[in-house]
Amino acid sequence: DPNDHMQYMRLALDQAHESPPKPSNFRVGALLVNEDTGTILARGYTLECEGNTHAEQCCLLKFAQAHDLPEERVGEALPPNTVIYTTMEPCNLRLSGNLPCADRIIRTKGKDGEQRIKKVYLGVKEPEKFVGENQGRTKLEENGIECVHIPGLEERILSVATAGHKS
Ligand SMILES: Nc1nc(=O)c(N)c(NC[C@H](O)[C@H](O)[C@H](O)COP(=O)(O)O)[nH]1
């Protein structure tokens, strides 16, 4: 129910607070959740993992590592109804040129080819600061992944996300 979504989004925002402020990206938090059981499978925040990593990417990487899999094969270990809560819409283009999170989410398939991450719950659209209008949500929906905006935390999410930017 809506309260559960808000609880998970709050936990994702808690993750965002852990991210080191930088002028060149946003501080984002994410949670990987088994929608059938409510179990939190992984949590992550921007720059948590080695290298220039995104919050959603860290969730996938950590869960993959916990199952001795490379991140690109994480779908093989994910439950069938996995969802991701992310404070900001997954990226579809990164100034660094790293693989965007929309693609990482789309490729989470089981051995049977079945899509594992089926829904993305997002706190805000990406502000048009780095890459213009982010097409992440469009790309996800074009690939059959439902995107749902969870309202209510927008101001807090954006103030955390931009804490490293000059005011
Ligand atoms: N959804 C999301 N999760 C994140 O953890 C994060 N940092 C962004 N940020 C989006 C922004 O567009 C990119 O951070 C810039 O495009 C710079 O690209 P890099 O991050 O250096 O690859 N977006």
Ligand SMILES: [Zn+2]
């Ligand atoms: Zn990303």
